[in-house]
Amino acid sequence: MSARMIAAVRDPLVMALVVAVLLLVVGEAVSPGFASPRQIVGQLVIAALLGLVAAGQNLVVLGGREGIDLSVGALIGLGALIAGNLMRGDDGGIFPALLAVAGVTFALGAVNGIGVTLVRIPPLVMTLGMAGVVQGLLVVLTRGQPSGNAAPALVAFVTRPLAFGIPGMLFIWALVGAALWFLLRRTAFGLRIFAIGTNEEAAALSGVAVARTRALLFALSGMFAGLTGFFVLGYTGNVFIGVGNQYVLPSVIAVVIGGTSLAGGTGGYWGTMAGAVVLVLLQSILTTLAIEPSGRQIIFGLTLLLLMLLYGRQRRLRA
Numbered sequence: 001m002s003a004r005m006i007a008a009v010r011d012p013l014v015m016a017l018v019v020a021v022l023l024l025v026v027g028e029a030v031s032p033g034f035a036s037p038r039q040i041v042g043q044l045v046i047a048a049l050l051g052l053v054a055a056g057q058n059l060v061v062l063g064g065r066e067g068i069d070l071s072v073g074a075l076i077g078l079g080a081l082i083a084g085n086l087m088r089g090d091d092g093g094i095f096p097a098l099l100a101v102a103g104v105t106f107a108l109g110a111v112n113g114i115g116v117t118l119v120r121i122p123p124l125v126m127t128l129g130m131a132g133v134v135q136g137l138l139v140v141l142t143r144g145q146p147s148g149n150a151a152p153a154l155v156a157f158v159t160r161p162l163a164f165g166i167p168g169m170l171f172i173w174a175l176v177g178a179a180l181w182f183l184l185r186r187t188a189f190g191l192r193i194f195a196i197g198t199n200e201e202a203a204a205l206s207g208v209a210v211a212r213t214r215a216l217l218f219a220l221s222g223m224f225a226g227l228t229g230f231f232v233l234g235y236t237g238n239v240f241i242g243v244g245n246q247y248v249l250p251s252v253i254a255v256v257i258g259g260t261s262l263a264g265g266t267g268g269y270w271g272t273m274a275g276a277v278v279l280v281l282l283q284s285i286l287t288t289l290a291i292e293p294s295g296r297q298i299i300f301g302l303t304l305l306l307l308m309l310l311y312g313r314q315r316r317l318r319a
Contacts, residue, residue: 109222
């Protein structure tokens with residue numbers, strides 16, 4: 001086997017795609033029809049929602065300093081709440097709701113970034129605190145009851161075929177994937193992200209505005225989480241407390257499965273997209289096997305611990 005083939009096999013994106021295919025085979029064996037085109041499209045829509053929030057998580061992780069955004073779950077809930085109450089089942093409210101969600105969650109993400117960069121609060125502490133504040137706000141605003149409704153056009157866009165039998169949500173995900181590839185690989189801003197993630201001191205000496213760049217990454221993570229809430233509303237039809245909690249841990253695992261090092265400076269979003277597909281397929285198989293949510297959470301946690309062990313080894317090799 002040539003060195004090029006060995007490198008391709010070891011590529012995290014290739015490995016994630018291979019695992020996804022194997023999971024489809026296992027799923028079909030466990031539950032005939034699991035790998036049918038209709039079922040695959042449905043699974044991809046769910047993966048797109050996870051992949052959208054993981055896009056922001058990916059940017060924060062790439063920026064280094066072991067940055068992980070734990071506020072994404074609460075911001076997903078906030079985005080869904082804002083969108084649902086601005087729409088209230090009216091198609092005319094879709095665009096204003098989209099702008100409001102993006103603006104509010106971008107601002108809250110920026111607060112995370114300012115806390116991490118200027119106040120020097122560790123990312124896990126800062127984003128966990130933000131999650132608590134936003135989650136408490138959601139309880140106060142909704143009083144624990146479902147609040148707001150999705151516009152019919154948004155529900156149709158997210159869940160029903162738009163063209164060639166493919167729902168609009170998948171076109172959005174493809175656009176996000178292309179946009180992030182271009183941002184990371186073809187722009188000066190993308191090069192600055194990799195620079196600060198690889199060596200923050202060297203990047204600063206080269207003239208990179210490290211604090212501003214990292215703060216913007218957290219702001220973008222907040223925005224992606226809010227937009228995820230916007231589209232989750234289209235998928236579920238209404239808002240309920242804790243709707244975003246199920247995305248926090250998987251969004252981190254998807255990033256790591258895709259080959260992005262938690263040390264920062266290495267990786268990309270296409271691998272994260274494949275990681276999101278793998279996680280959704282795994283979750284679907286576990287659901288088919290009637291494993292309780294607590295059991296699925298344990299399996300996801302063990303998966304993250306295993307990946308962290310591999311990450312630790314990679315970090316030593318880099319050092």
